Amino acid sequence: xxxxxxxxxxxxxxxxxxxxxVACAYPGTPSTEILENVSxxxxxxxxxxxxxxxxxxxxxxxxxxxxxxLVAMKHVGLNVAADPFFTIAYEGINGGxxxxxxxxxxxxxxxxxxxxxxxxxxAKVAMVEPSDSQECKDFTKKAFGIxxxxxxPVLIRMTTRxxxxxxxxxxxxxxxxxxxxxxxxxxKYIMVPANSKPKHIEMETERIPKLRDYSNTTSLxxxxxxxxxxxxxxxxxxxxxxxxxxxxxxxxxxxxxSYPLPDKLIEEFAEEVETxxxxxxxxxxxxxxxxxxxxxCIGKEAIPICGELSPQIIKESLLKEEENEILKLDLNIPxxxxxxxxxxxxxxxxxxxxxxxxxxxxxxxxxxxTLGMAPPLGVGDTCICMGAxxxxxxxxxxxxxxxxRDKKVFGFIGDSTFFHSGITGLIDAVYNGTxxxxxxxDNRITAMTGHQENPGTGKNIIGQEAPMVDIESMVKTIxxxxxxxxxxxxxxxxxxxxxxxxxYEANEPFVIITKQPCALIKDVxxxxxxxxxxxxxxxxxxxxTCLRIGCPAISFKDGEVTIDENQCNGCTVCLQVCPFDAIExxxxxx
Amino acid sequence: MAKSILLVGVGGQGTILVSKILSQGLxxxxxxxKMSEIHGMSQRGGSVTTxxxxxxxxxxxxIDKGEADILIAFEKLEAARYLDHLKKNGILxxxxxxxxxxxVSSGLAEYPQGVMKALTDTIDNIKIIQATKIAKExxxxxxxxxxxxxxxxxxxxxxxxxxxxxxxxNLPEKVHKINIGAFKRGQNL
Numbered sequence: 001x002x003x004x005x006x007x008x009x010x011x012x013x014x015x016x017x018x019x020x021x022v023a024c025a026y027p028g029t030p031s032t033e034i035l036e037n038v039s040x041x042x043x044x045x046x047x048x049x050x051x052x053x054x055x056x057x058x059x060x061x062x063x064x065x066x067x068x069x070l071v072a073m074k075h076v077g078l079n080v081a082a083d084p085f086f087t088i089a090y091e092g093i094n095g096g097x098x099x100x101x102x103x104x105x106x107x108x109x110x111x112x113x114x115x116x117x118x119x120x121x122x123a124k125v126a127m128v129e130p131s132d133s134q135e136c137k138d139f140t141k142k143a144f145g146i147x148x149x150x151x152x153p154v155l156i157r158m159t160t161r162x163x164x165x166x167x168x169x170x171x172x173x174x175x176x177x178x179x180x181x182x183x184x185x186x187x188k189y190i191m192v193p194a195n196s197k198p199k200h201i202e203m204e205t206e207r208i209p210k211l212r213d214y215s216n217t218t219s220l221x222x223x224x225x226x227x228x229x230x231x232x233x234x235x236x237x238x239x240x241x242x243x244x245x246x247x248x249x250x251x252x253x254x255x256x257x258s259y260p261l262p263d264k265l266i267e268e269f270a271e272e273v274e275t276x277x278x279x280x281x282x283x284x285x286x287x288x289x290x291x292x293x294x295x296x297c298i299g300k301e302a303i304p305i306c307g308e309l310s311p312q313i314i315k316e317s318l319l320k321e322e323e324n325e326i327l328k329l330d331l332n333i334p335x336x337x338x339x340x341x342x343x344x345x346x347x348x349x350x351x352x353x354x355x356x357x358x359x360x361x362x363x364x365x366x367x368x369x370t371l372g373m374a375p376p377l378g379v380g381d382t383c384i385c386m387g388a389x390x391x392x393x394x395x396x397x398x399x400x401x402x403x404x405r406d407k408k409v410f411g412f413i414g415d416s417t418f419f420h421s422g423i424t425g426l427i428d429a430v431y432n433g434t435x436x437x438x439x440x441x442d443n444r445i446t447a448m449t450g451h452q453e454n455p456g457t458g459k460n461i462i463g464q465e466a467p468m469v470d471i472e473s474m475v476k477t478i479x480x481x482x483x484x485x486x487x488x489x490x491x492x493x494x495x496x497x498x499x500x501x502x503x504y505e506a507n508e509p510f511v512i513i514t515k516q517p518c519a520l521i522k523d524v525x526x527x528x529x530x531x532x533x534x535x536x537x538x539x540x541x542x543x544x545t546c547l548r549i550g551c552p553a554i555s556f557k558d559g560e561v562t563i564d565e566n567q568c569n570g571c572t573v574c575l576q577v578c579p580f581d582a583i584e585x586x587x588x589x590x
Numbered sequence: 591m592a593k594s595i596l597l598v599g600v601g602g603q604g605t606i607l608v609s610k611i612l613s614q615g616l617x618x619x620x621x622x623x624k625m626s627e628i629h630g631m632s633q634r635g636g637s638v639t640t641x642x643x644x645x646x647x648x649x650x651x652x653i654d655k656g657e658a659d660i661l662i663a664f665e666k667l668e669a670a671r672y673l674d675h676l677k678k679n680g681i682l683x684x685x686x687x688x689x690x691x692x693x694v695s696s697g698l699a700e701y702p703q704g705v706m707k708a709l710t711d712t713i714d715n716i717k718i719i720q721a722t723k724i725a726k727e728x729x730x731x732x733x734x735x736x737x738x739x740x741x742x743x744x745x746x747x748x749x750x751x752x753x754x755x756x757x758x759x760n761l762p763e764k765v766h767k768i769n770i771g772a773f774k775r776g777q778n779l
Binding site for chain 2 (some may be wrong): 241244566
């Protein structure tokens, strides 16, 4: 049977067909849909883990215990999971272990565009790179096989364009892979120096040479000779871009198994072709290897390192072709950046904090609330990675003190992100005595990635009830004093304002927890679907105070302030900021 | 040679559903299809694009500037923004709808005047659709995307694809009637 699947759906299907039994992940664009789809198969025990490090450790334990296991994450997630990644590479596995990294050339929704192929090289983990949906499925199945044959974890390197492109995939039946017997073997599974030293040597002298032989012979790496004037070595999505540009006018070495790289195949191919191009996205991973072999080639001196590749970029870089003729309009087109949604529960707290803009520094984090930085709210000085909303604030506070800057630090972090890596930062803030405010924006879901459950929501990945971890009790246990904790409804501005004032004036670590579910959660939408606010045009003085909350449902159009009833969910934040009582709410007054 | 369709709109307008129906239909019609839906932070009111390529064999899923055979815009400012991706003799189908981007609604920028006129003056093959208006008349504002679908399928140059069946497969039963009606209304525009 044929089906139209995204790369992510195809990976899930591959895991199913390969007999995978355990799968886990922390959501992150562009990888999120892998676990969402895996979890639809009853045969696979699927879990949202608290972060990527936990996910990889869970999968490693499951693999050692004998089951085919899979773990998926976005590229920066592998930074979080790097610690187990490097050491499970020494240990090897029992049941197959497949690790998926979804990289983001072009940074559609990420803070950087690191090329995780370099992680495979660094940790010496076997790697495959599918180029389309069919390969996503096929390579996942192969990866489990490689993992068990060579006793190694296998990294599947995806990119956004592969994850989120649909292509036709031939489906097959699942082949059950029974749980392998587990035999205690401390020399293999306990990495203390006495065991790690021989393991490292074994990896260098046995596993990698075997994998290199495999790389030179596997069908995952293939040569297609056409015209030999130009030869192209390429991998992943870049192969399809290259095919689109050069068609049959060039020969190809398509690399699907990319760590270790196939040295003999590369040598053979390079000898046959006149000019050798290396076409790859981001880092010169293949190119560096080829050049180190003493082979002449053209790569990053022509093709940009930054951003996503496309056929057009390849044409311009290698063929010096002009741009296509382009239709242009003589218009000034304003940008359409993402914004906090109408009814977003983050709006109220950002609005109240924005009044302190000149008296505070705000360290933000990864999630929808990063958008609090955008005008007109403009709350956010830094955003580095998950957890830094708390911990970078600690460092900032130290220097504010030294420099005698009269600026309080407000750190912002979401509920899921708090579980991911905010807890350790908060412990540090308490332990090291930090006079900062941590705002935990609890919208009862992992929102930015499209609504995944987390330890605070009371549900697991398949929607079953799960124990709920209570953020407030946790904050107390960590050592924030009761009098320095405020749990507020951010739709209520008076409550929010009072909490922000108390927090600003406090001389000890202070936590504000905002509790209101994301406006886009289906049940919330249902509950609030008939609620909206509207402007009484007779009372409205066009002072535009309501525009300062940055709500996309409110606009100033044809000399009037109007509220789009379809977008509005009746959160009433605008009503509460209006100095002239010119906004009315159609629901019960709050 | 593969044909390419670029769909653009604002997060929440239902462009991805239309792309899904289109690509499934094309697959059923026997074509090789690739569809690329890059949706980073776009759920939060940003620009959304999806790209579909179909033909005997499709390699790259990406549509570069000056390459799209058909540009379908669910909002007119987005039509203007992505016009540079349309081929010189390509077709633009645009919904006569105005959604303010955040910088405009907060008074930091202006929504340009005369977008439709500029588009009409620049492109030979333009079709303006009152999809939002018609959808409201039909009593279901959300079906504007299916009206857009109906209005564009004839430009694909493909035959014998049962689009109604594709709509049924992709939508819950209780909204079949209204959306099939919307599709047919779109076809007659």
